[in-house]
Amino acid sequence: MQLPSIFIFSKKSSLFFFLLLRFYTSSAQPDLQAKPFMWADKNIGKSQINNFNRNKLPVISKKVGSAQKNYFFLGNFFGMIDYFTDTYKDEFQYLHVYIGVCYGINPIPAGYNKKLILIFAPSSSLDINNNLGFYILPSKFEAGNPLKFKIDIQQEKEWTENYIKAMPLGTINPKNPDNQFNDNHTHVKSLSETRCITYCKQDLDDLKWVKDYYKPKYPISENAAGFLGAYSSKGIPAGSLKGRFKKRITTQFEFLDNANKIFYLDDIPGFLKLPDGVSECLNDIDNGQLCPTFCE
Numbered sequence: 583m584q585l586p587s588i589f590i591f592s593k594k595s596s597l598f599f600f601l602l603l604r605f606y607t608s609s610a611q612p613d614l615q616a617k618p619f620m621w622a623d624k625n626i627g628k629s630q631i632n633n634f635n636r637n638k639l640p641v642i643s644k645k646v647g648s649a650q651k652n653y654f655f656l657g658n659f660f661g662m663i664d665y666f667t668d669t670y671k672d673e674f675q676y677l678h679v680y681i682g683v684c685y686g687i688n689p690i691p692a693g694y695n696k697k698l699i700l701i702f703a704p705s706s707s708l709d710i711n712n713n714l715g716f717y718i719l720p721s722k723f724e725a726g727n728p729l730k731f732k733i734d735i736q737q738e739k740e741w742t743e744n745y746i747k748a749m750p751l752g753t754i755n756p757k758n759p760d761n762q763f764n765d766n767h768t769h770v771k772s773l774s775e776t777r778c779i780t781y782c783k784q785d786l787d788d789l790k791w792v793k794d795y796y797k798p799k800y801p802i803s804e805n806a807a808g809f810l811g812a813y814s815s816k817g818i819p820a821g822s823l824k825g826r827f828k829k830r831i832t833t834q835f836e837f838l839d840n841a842n843k844i845f846y847l848d849d850i851p852g853f854l855k856l857p858d859g860v861s862e863c864l865n866d867i868d869n870g871q872l873c874p875t876f877c878e
Contacts (some may be wrong), residue, residue, distance in 0.1 A: 630811030657722025682741030
């Protein structure tokens with residue numbers, strides 16, 4: 583299979599998939615058997631967000647010429663995922679999340695001029711050139727008005743190029759081969775930070791299932807919070823890739839409650855005693871705070 587073009591976070595997973603008890607003859611809610619794959623300890627997530635805010639955000643702000651924020655309110659995020667499923671059906675197998683900076687081609691969403699933004703691209707494959715569309719969430723997603731949230735490929739290209747120009751390259755090791763981008767057309771390698779992160783659609787489905795499992799008892803909403811994070815100087819903290827990708831940018835996604843405050847699964851009694859989940863559809867993967875699988 584074709585993989586993203588810069589690098590792949592690769593942690594060998596078990597041959598066993600993350601299994602949930604399914605419905606058979608009973609309509610009762612099955613028990614949760616494992617943590618969702620797209621989860622990591624909340625303290626790791628907080629630490630990575632702090633790393634980004636301290637070391638990356640000021641550099642990006644200076645290069646763009648505008649003070650940046652590192653909080654993205656993703657209104658009806660799970661409703662957007664449902665829309666992708668209903669619209670693109672079996673073609674929707676992966677979700678590519680690009681980092682962009684909004685200036686240049688209009689329309690620019692209100693409040694986002696020269697600001698960081700996350701761009702969501704449902705895709706049929708790991709190949710980042712096989713996107714089915716590009717969407718942003720500057721306001722709460724409306725399934726009945728999807729064009730309000732859709733951008734064209736020229737906007738996506740210019741906004742991601744703006745981010746590439748602002749990447750904090752001075753914060754990563756220029757000699758590390760993990761940090762080399764291989765251009766698909768020229769095949770010339772250049773120093774690069776993380777540009778795009780890809781998620782398995784089935785892992786997103788499992789995350790939604792866990793949300794719905796806990797929702798009758800806890801006030802988990804359909805909204806999410808997005809952040810940018812960064813590994814420390816020690817790199818990935820655990821697994822087969824421990825110590826690699828030092829100081830690289832990653833993404834963080836968190837559940838929100840009905841008051842739009844962060845809701846950590848870690849705080850649910852008994853949750854941390856569950857075994858770790860593994861990916862539903864990827865063999866070479868890196869677990870993260872509701873995030874990374876393949877990162878380019």
